[in-house]
Amino acid sequence: MTELIRLTGITKVLKGQKEPRTILDGVDLTVRAGESVAIVGRSGSGKSTLLSVLGLFDRPDSGTYSLDGRDISRLPERHAAKLRSSHFGFVFQRFFLLKHLTAAQNVAMALINGQGWLPRRDRRARVMAALEQVGIAHLARNRPVKMSGGEQQRVAIARALVRDPRVLLADEPTGALDTETGSIVIDALQEATTRGCALILVTHDRDHAARMGRIADLRSGVLTERSHTLSAGRLS
Amino acid sequence: MRRFSGRLRSASIIGLQGIRARKLRTLLSMVSLFLGVLAVVVVQAGAGIAERLQLADLELQTGIDGTKVLYGVPPVAGAGQAVVDTVRGRPDAVAMVGLTAVVGEPGVRPVNAGGSPFDQNWGGASQICDATGKCYDPNAGLPQGQAIELRLTALTGDVREFRPYRPQSGAWLDFASAPMMAPRLVLNEEAAKGFERYHVPAQMRVNGASADMTPQLIGVVKDGDPQPHGYVRLDELTNWLPLARLTDPNGMSDIQVAMAASTPVEPVLTAKLKGLGGADMSIETIDSRKEMQDQLNLLRLIFLAMAGLVLVIGAAGVLNVGLATVGERVEEFALRRAVGTPRAVLAGIVLAETLLTGLFTAAAAIGVSVAALKAVTVVLGPSEPFLQGVEFPWSAGVSGIIAGLVAGILGGFVPAIRAAGIPIATVMRA
Numbered sequence: 014m015t016e017l018i019r020l021t022g023i024t025k026v027l028k029g030q031k032e033p034r035t036i037l038d039g040v041d042l043t044v045r046a047g048e049s050v051a052i053v054g055r056s057g058s059g060k061s062t063l064l065s066v067l068g069l070f071d072r073p074d075s076g077t078y079s080l081d082g083r084d085i086s087r088l089p090e091r092h093a094a095k096l097r098s099s100h101f102g103f104v105f106q107r108f109f110l111l112k113h114l115t116a117a118q119n120v121a122m123a124l125i126n127g128q129g130w131l132p133r134r135d136r137r138a139r140v141m142a143a144l145e146q147v148g149i150a151h152l153a154r155n156r157p158v159k160m161s162g163g164e165q166q167r168v169a170i171a172r173a174l175v176r177d178p179r180v181l182l183a184d185e186p187t188g189a190l191d192t193e194t195g196s197i198v199i200d201a202l203q204e205a206t207t208r209g210c211a212l213i214l215v216t217h218d219r220d221h222a223a224r225m226g227r228i229a230d231l232r233s234g235v236l237t238e239r240s241h242t243l244s245a246g247r248l249s
Numbered sequence: 250m251r252r253f254s255g256r257l258r259s260a261s262i263i264g265l266q267g268i269r270a271r272k273l274r275t276l277l278s279m280v281s282l283f284l285g286v287l288a289v290v291v292v293q294a295g296a297g298i299a300e301r302l303q304l305a306d307l308e309l310q311t312g313i314d315g316t317k318v319l320y321g322v323p324p325v326a327g328a329g330q331a332v333v334d335t336v337r338g339r340p341d342a343v344a345m346v347g348l349t350a351v352v353g354e355p356g357v358r359p360v361n362a363g364g365s366p367f368d369q370n371w372g373g374a375s376q377i378c379d380a381t382g383k384c385y386d387p388n389a390g391l392p393q394g395q396a397i398e399l400r401l402t403a404l405t406g407d408v409r410e411f412r413p414y415r416p417q418s419g420a421w422l423d424f425a426s427a428p429m430m431a432p433r434l435v436l437n438e439e440a441a442k443g444f445e446r447y448h449v450p451a452q453m454r455v456n457g458a459s460a461d462m463t464p465q466l467i468g469v470v471k472d473g474d475p476q477p478h479g480y481v482r483l484d485e486l487t488n489w490l491p492l493a494r495l496t497d498p499n500g501m502s503d504i505q506v507a508m509a510a511s512t513p514v515e516p517v518l519t520a521k522l523k524g525l526g527g528a529d530m531s532i533e534t535i536d537s538r539k540e541m542q543d544q545l546n547l548l549r550l551i552f553l554a555m556a557g558l559v560l561v562i563g564a565a566g567v568l569n570v571g572l573a574t575v576g577e578r579v580e581e582f583a584l585r586r587a588v589g590t591p592r593a594v595l596a597g598i599v600l601a602e603t604l605l606t607g608l609f610t611a612a613a614a615i616g617v618s619v620a621a622l623k624a625v626t627v628v629l630g631p632s633e634p635f636l637q638g639v640e641f642p643w644s645a646g647v648s649g650i651i652a653g654l655v656a657g658i659l660g661g662f663v664p665a666i667r668a669a670g671i672p673i674a675t676v677m678r679a
Contacts, residue, residue, distance in 0.1 A: 070587065070673040091591060098589020109584045113270030125262055126585065127594030130255035172588070 016082075017179060017211050018044040018067070023076035024234075025062055036062045037073070038234035046179065049203060049212040051222035053239075054231035060215045061184060063231060067213060068101055068182045069093040081179075098128040102173030102181045102210075104202070106188040108165040110157040117153040120144060120172045143171040147201045163194035170201050174210075181205050181212045187221060199224060256594050263585075264601030267574075274570055278603070279610045281566025282656050286607075287614040288556035290649035294618055296549040297642030303541055308413055309473030312507060312535040316411045317515060319506040323527035330492055331521045332504055333483065335514060336405050342514040343406040345505045346483060346495060349456065350401040352464060353449030357394025360447055364398045366475050367443045387456070395449045399440050399477035403486045403495070411507035412472070414480075417441075419468025422482050432485040434464040440477035441469040458490040510534070560656050567603055567660025575599060575664045575671075582668050583675035596665035603661025604654055611653030615646050 025037040036059040044050055054060050065071040066078065069088065078086040080100065088096065102123075110119045120140045124131055131139070144150040147167040157165050166186060173181060183202055187195030199214075199221050206212050206226075214225055222228050228239040268275045312318060322328050329346070336342040351359050365371035407424055408414075414421075422435055432453070436444065444466065453462045464481075472478060487495060508514055515532065522530055575582070582595050619641045630636045 065674055068587070068673075094586070094589050094591045096589075097587065101589075103587050109580060111270075111581060114266065118266070122585070123588040125259045126588050126590040127256040127259040127597075128589050128591070130258055 015046050016043060017046045017048075017080065018042065018213075019077075019079040020067075021077045021079075023063075023066060023073045023078065025059070025066060025071070026074050035234050037066070039076070040231075040234070040236045042229065042236060044180070044211045044213060046211055047206050047209045048227065049206050049214065049225040051225035051228045052213065052215045052231055052236075053217070053219075053222050053228060058231045059234045060231055063236070064182055064184050064213070064215055067180070068103060069097050095128055098123075098126055098176065100179045102176065102178035102205075104166070104169050104173050104181070104183040104186045106185040108157070108162075108169045108189075110165055110168055112157050115154050115156055116144065116149065116160070116168045116171075117141070119157070119168055120175050123172050123175050139175055140171075143175040144168070146174060146204065147171045161194070162190050163197055166190060166194075166198050167201055170198065174205055177208075178210060181210050183212065183214045183216075185215055185217065187216065187218060192220075195221065256591070256597060259590070260594050260597030260601045263598045264605055267578075267598065267602045268605055271574065274574060275602075275606055275609075278567045278570045278606045278660070279613065281570075282560075282563035282607065282610040282653070282660070283614060285556065285560030285563035285656060286610050286649055286652045287617065288559045289553065289652040290611075290614045290618045290645050292549065292552040292556050293648040294622070294642055294645035296545060296552070297644055298639055300538075300541065300545055301642070302639070303545075304538055306473045307537040307541060309415070309471065310412075311537055312411045313413060314535055314538050315510045316535045317508045317510060317512075317532050318535065319508065319515075319518065319530060319532050321527070321530045322504040322506075323522060323525055323529065325525050325527075326493070328522060328525050328527065329495065329504060331525060332506060332518065333405055333492060335518045335521060336506060338406070339512075339514060340406065340410065341509040341512040342518075343404055343408045343411065343507050344483070345405075345408060345507065346403040347503045347505070348401050348403070348495065349398065350453055350479065351396050351398045352444075352451070352453045353396025353447075354394040355396075355452065355454065355461065356391060357396050358388040358391040359396040359398035360393065361398055361443065361477065362388055364400050364476050366439055366477070367446060395447055397440070397443045397447060397449055397477060399436075399443075399479050400474075401455070401479045401481055401486075403481050403483040405483050408480075408507060410509075414470040414472045417469040417471055419466075421468055421470065422480060424482065428482060428484040428488065429465070430485075430488055431463045431465050432481045432488075433467045435468045435470055435480045436466060437470060437472040437474050437478040439475060440479055443477050455486070455490055457494040460489060462489050556652075560652055561659070564656040564659035567606065567656060568663060571599060571603055571661055571664030572667065574602075575668045578668070579671055579675055582671045583673050586671070586673045592669040595671070596669040599665040599668045600658065600661045603664070604657035607653035607655075607657030607660075608650065609653075610656075611649040614653075615649045618645065618649075 020040055020042040023037050023040040024035065027034040027036050040063060052060050052063060062071070066073050069085070073086055076086065077084055080096070085096065111122070114122070117140050120143055121136055124136050124139065141150055141153065144153055147170050149164055149167050149171070152160060152164060157168070160168070181202060186202065187198050190198060195218065202212055202214065203224065212225070214221065216222050229236050230239050322332055332344050336344045349364060353359065361367055363371045404422065407422070409421065417438060422433060451463050453464045506518065519530065585595060586592070622639065622641050626636045626639055
């Protein structure tokens, strides 16, 4: 598997308070194409900040972030937006579906983002393929209010997958779901890795973390790899 | 270009989705903007219609823009004959000989001595000057009787090419037929009013004529002249009044020549008249529109400034609604940024919504204005002739659309900047 992401000595300091607080402290991480990595850790340990840096929402204060061998640590916002569109898919704990749009329109949101233009027919085909991928093509015309939490999260996953991203970043995607539905969502996310997409999952759930290829533990801004011997239950 | 097109399309589609999702808010924005855009449309339409009506009346009196008018034919013997000989039978130039005529009982003072309008009394009479330059009142000491004084214009051809008199009833002078002994007369509306009000004998006197004539009244036109006025063929008048006397420099007549913009008549006539000693001639090219626009523009500016103020207040309403909407859509905009939407497109989405709102408002304001104008012309048209045939000027529609777009930009600019600045991390912290 080819190396896709390499973080080297990434630090992020939270300023604006009495004393600056280090959120990420020299984080090193390498992720290959098709690999799945779970990032676990207590609340406030910096998991979401790490995901923000990985997803180009935020810039690291120091360190190097390489994607496909290219340093993207200091990318201007214009280029970062383009890269988010072409390389990344995001799934959040809350589904963030627009209630006035149908499932298909919510998925199409990632295609109608000002980064190029797809004819309507192609757009529809890709949207339906993404919905098919997560098993809810039959709900394409439904609005979010008529869907269950699991279905809504799968629409959000379809939205993340519709541009065939290289990296899928998921921030506690099962946090608002019951165990069974959560498992279905994790299945849908893992399915993407079979097509070469890297999956980075932030989770508190030991079972879901255990299903990933690797587990990394973030404590006080320091990331360390763990062995695959987590007991069932929730990490806290 | 392709990237720009993709961004524009994306912003438009998402903007339309936003409008559909928030119909009530869009409606409220439209309501706040409506009066301002309507004011702009009404001011522009009013000014356009007023200009058109004023121009139409001005054209009747001074001539169609581009027409050349020769004034100051020298007061020398033979000048009148030279003018008539030059323009006779030509469609591109018409000589107009103006004089005074009285129709009615002989030996009486006309009911409108001096050729005044019938509802006004100017109190004076036309003066006649003899060869020695001594002028006198031909009606002095006469009792008032059933006679009407009017200004008469004798024409060598159809002057409507240059002055588009509007037919009201009957017919216009026929220059193709043989001249008649009883001169055919076309009256203006004021003269027609006099003949309707006073029953006068059909006997017409013109100073210097060999005998009184029996005129035939054949039609009525609108000529924009408030005084009673009649039009007659010059060759029918000269049956009774030799041209030399009609154009007598000591008489009451005056000669003008209306010409097309480019006609060989002008140099020929100018040369002839100069040969006769005409040093004071002047040729004026009619440009009524420019003169009138200068006057109207100031008025239009004042009204547009007021309309602009109302528009700004409307734009403030759009701004208010826009800011509230962006505040509610923080997560949506953050999410859109997360999926790769550039900041410029986010701003474009908000601007597209306010611009479309402005456009819808403009369409509504134009529709209301067109319908109101139509209703006014249907209801008041029969009693107010100036309203007949009035059409909504397209320039007012364009102004309305521009006003709607400007208000959309003014109202959407700040919300657009706010939307573009929403941090993506909003979705992470939610």
